Amino acid sequence: MSFVVSTEAGLPDHLRRRQLYAGTVFCLPPRDSITALAEFALEMVSQAFDGRDPLTAHQDMGVEEYVGVLAALKPAFTHHRRCKELLREILLDLGADTSKTYFDVPKLRVVPTASYLSSGLGYNYAAHRDTWYASPDCQNNWWVPVAGNAANKGMQFHPDFWGRPVDNSSSGFDAYEWNRTSRRDAAKYVTHDPRPHPKAAPGAEGSAVRVVGDPGSILSFSGAQLHSTVPNETDTARISFDFRTLHIDDLLSDAGPVNVDSRSTGTSVRDYLRADTFEPLPDEVIARYGADGSADGVLVFDPKVLETN
Template sequence: MTSVFSNSPLEDDARRARLFKGEIFTFSATAATTELITFARELIEEAFGGRDPETAQHEMPVEEFAGLLAELKPRFIHHERCKEILPKIFEEVGMSPQQTYFDVPRLRTSTADHYLDSGISYAYHAHRDCWYSAPFCQVNWWIPVYAVVPENVMAFHPRYFDRPVANGSARYDYGEWNRVGRPTAARHVHSDTREQPKPEEPLDLLPEIRIVPEPGGIIMFSGAQLHSTVPNTSGRTRYSIDFRTVHIDDVRTGRGAPNVDADCTGTTLGDFMRATDLERIPEEARVL
């Protein structure tokens, strides 16, 4: 059984222990998450130049929309302001900035009615981040930028948290993805031919859990949790921010969720930066 904790007062160590067992945590918008989505909205609305970003897909050729996202998303991802705001969020929910490492926050889009499901706006099939070389101590964060509805959020499939799924992770190498797969995302407009780990057996994904937070609200879950993009039938493009954290003690001790079916190579740990000074995780601590 998976439980969803709302605004839980649990300390971070106890919270991570529950996350690693498949529980999910949600938090209301905070001062810092509001600052983050406000900044994201500024960049988004500037990029769309007067169009409503949530309905612009109905006015633009898909190639133009994809090209706009190809410029917008890296601008947000690598902006120094994001690196300044995230440590504030960690402190607000009781995490130690000295022991917390994070990767860059990514601006995600989910367009309606299969307008753009590939490449720069990839609609994720059911997957675990651990199929993509994520560490098993990884905690995922998801924050909506604008209001969301059940028809355009994520779905969690908790029955598979500790149940193996046949998948293609054995063919995935993180180093190769960074060299070849990620840089070509914007080219995949009408279909996506990049090799990505997917389920290779029929799955019964129901019942599922859909959580609908307010703008700036937080969903926190384990990178080992099976989750997917809900087919967007809302008529509006969904904008969200996600990023990932690890606690250095978990990295060093190997504490985390169980590996039930991941067989990929490489590790994303080299992407994580310490919240206090942006130093990378020491090479010797990057446990595979």
């Protein structure tokens, strides 16, 4: 198939979602609402590194100290009230109905040189679909470069397997077991990462396409797109953030691409907040998903467990 990238920023949200579910990737140019959250992210990162340039801080910091900074910084950003408010402004600016759109809190990525750190809090994602992480088929992914983004240290898509199955390890992923241990323990892993990240079989990901945007731009793509981290082999770090959205009508109508190869269990839908009120999805919607998850796991991750680890 051909890989379709659209820069159409004025498309109504329901048409954008329809195109996402058909495989289109949107690369939208910088706009004020996105830049506002990108600048807030960079401000938090700069404060966390206490005067060091966050793009080069790894060059004169021990990896354990560096991981310690990220261990405090990443959840502080993710759960900051201001991040939720600015994210809501992005969705409004892009034409989403915030009474029907739900988002997962944004994740901050600080990716230094891969030989320095590529595990745990600096994990380099192998080729994967987000649906392998027990996400619903209608999940929309959003990715924003903040600083240091380039083709040789950003993210990449593997379009050969859009709508086609690829050999993968998703059968070993359960969302509730992930909440119980793996999300809690990320900071422990510096030289290796034994967590059960679902991934394509080595060498099975096919071709790679890299879409590079300026700071404050945004990529929008289906959670069913096969994508991965480009290992950073430069001297400087890359800073970005990403988040995910669901439209309640799509959840109720089972919209989205056909699941061709995900065998994960449980569901991530309990993590989502309504964009206008920050309330969770209604129980009757959640009940449609994740009935096969681990009975011994944790349904919703509690970030407070990070305070004691």
